[in-house]
Amino acid sequence: MNNFSFNCPTKFVFGRGTTDQTGAQLAALGHRHALVVYGQGSVVRTGTLGRVLASLDEAGVSYVELSGARPNPEIELVRKGVELARNEKVDVILGVGGGSTIDTAKAISLGVPYTGDTWDLFSRAAQPIAEGKPPVACVLTIPAAGSEASDSCVITNDEKCLKKGLSTDLNRPELAIMDPELTFTLPPYQTAAGVTDMCAHIMERYFSGADAVPVTDGIACSLLRTLIAEAPRALANPEDYDARANIMWVGMLAHNGIAGVGRNLVPTSRAGGWESHGLEHELSAHDPKIAHGAGLAVIFPAWMRYVWRENPERFLAFGRDVFDIEPVNPEEDGVDITAEQAVADAVEATIDALQEFFVSMGMPSTLGELGITEADIDALIQTLEQNKGAEFGEFKRLTMDDARSIYMSAL
DSSP states (O other): OOOOOOOOOOEEEESTTGGGGHHHHHHHTTOOEEEEEEOSSHHHHTSHHHHHHHHHHHHTOEEEEEOOOOSSOBHHHHHHHHHHHHHHTOSEEEEEESHHHHHHHHHHHHHSSOSSOTHHHHTTSSOOOOTTOOOEEEEEOSOSSOTTTOSEEEEEETTTTEEEEEEOGGGSOSEEEEOGGGGTTOOHHHHHHHHHHHHHHHHHHHTSSSOOOHHHHHHHHHHHHHHHHHHHHHHHOTTOHHHHHHHHHHHHHHHSSGGGTTOOSSTTSOSSOOHHHHHHHHHHHHOTTSOHHHHHHHHHHHHHHHHGGGOHHHHHHHHHHHHOOOOOOTTTTTOOSOHHHHHHHHHHHHHHHHHHHHHHTTOOSSGGGGTOOGGGHHHHHHHHHHHHOSEEOSSSOEEHHHHHHHHHHTO
16 A cells, blocks of 8 residues: 545535535535536526525525536636636635536636636646635535545636646535435436446546555445446436435545545555546547546546556456456366466456446447547547647556557547
């Protein structure tokens, strides 16, 4: 187990009806004037926003609103939010929605004390500033990104056709309201894409360059098994509270860092090379209509098939602990194959099982299903290199030629 630093300062208020506690919880933390950030209509149609605003009124917390947060959130709305937050002198940024809305709130919070363009923080031209930064709170409506507890924030710049992430403990929300009943109305595709994103957050850490860490690996595999069990229940019965609650809590645990402690190569960094996320971000940067989780459903198995030979034992452990897949023993089982082929068969069966789980939820298995063709790959590689450099990754260092091969294999 490697040295690590784990920080999770967020207060979680979880359960039925907790949405109506939002105002009281913010007031208890000393907040009096909020910027409420939300998306493009669903939180209004379902009545969630009305409940949140009513709770703010009841608790004496005034507010201004900013709507329009979209999937793959864009820097232009962040800029508007920064200006509004400054002019209104708000003391908290409250995101009501899923990861895209919460990331918008995080980016606005980061931009308030910075005197330049907020995009500078994401392009690494400047560093985030703690002094004068209003805290972030959230009411989670779409379990997926884990943004309610993570140090991550991902923003798209449509003009530059770039999607960049920024990880800092300054991003971690002060308060997260988590009401599983809010997820009853989620469309099946959104539920499935969210579960896929959670799986990817766990697996990015599991397939870091570190040696096995039994306690952490056990947490990771348990979370994955929970998702594999609960997702079909939630899709079959969208109002299955326990299934929805388990999925929502896994989403937080998948990305608050606990599933990677001790697997990080640098004590102050998160575990994993995040290769699949890097490859997928180019897809949804080039076409914001591509759901991040749907892109990951295609990219992650393709990455696995490309890299598994770097450390077959890691993949065998994954197959055993998540899917109960073991390689056959040629001598004991009387099978006429080599030991090497038995390992390859077990690994391929493991990757197939993962992809079959994604597909069973309605996720795509090829880039073609997402509208990506071979003609698009040059543009993907160009922006990938801008974002990642000539090489990136940890489990296996990937060149741009490697990335091209992974994209091609997924067509």
